[in-house]
Amino acid sequence: MHNKSLKHKIDDAVTKVILQESDQSGYTIIESLVAMIVVAVLMSAVAPVIALSVGTRVQARRVELATQAAKSYIDWVRNDIASNTPNLIVVELEDAPAPNSGGLTCNDNQYCTIPAPAIYNDLYCVDGDGDGNCTNDSLTDMVVQGMxxxxxxxxxxxxYALGVRVYRADAFQEITLCGPALENPTALCPTRTQQSTITNAIGNRRLPVLQLTTEISPTQSSFQNLCDRIASESGATNNPCE
Known part of the structure; x- marks a missing residue:
């Protein structure tokens, strides 16, 4: 009888120890909530840095594609100046307005038909996704404005002097695009004249990705023709080449 009573006491003691250990094992709800809050704070601090890094890499790729597009267009014009030369403009290249937008119909390595070719609307398609044309829903197609x-x-x-602006094809979904620097900049068209290389993944697609100016040499390779044009541009009364 005494042995049975002792055995019951031992069993009860062991059961209590097991129950106490079970109650104290694992994390409480408060501890779990604190851990979740800490993780959320850390993620909110790191996320902007990650987004900026990704956006900058995407924009760098766009600039690379735009540079290739500009080079392709310049080579295309030089290959057949008589047929491929854009329209003459009467303002300085840096003051030329942006092209029309709102639609885009273009075949690769040709001037677009929509917007219709005209002054400031000589738009050349560089297909980036291999479908043979430029569409305003493509992320890799580039459209070159030639002047x-x-x-x-x-x-x-x-x-002549050839002005080149390279726009993203998806920019032509917008109602208006940005061209020269504005005296009164707006939120859509700020003071800068092309996209920043440091941006989020979207960027301001109304701005050109790249702008540059190059020289198209006379077909007769006449140094005098080039010199006369430069003298006229500078407003010199005496031609320095004479």
């Missing part, structure tokens, strides 16, 4: 500037001649064979 010709000569102070006193409409004859492309005499050579």
């Amino acid at each position: 010709r500037r000569h102070p006193n001649s409409n004859d492309a064979s005499l050579g």
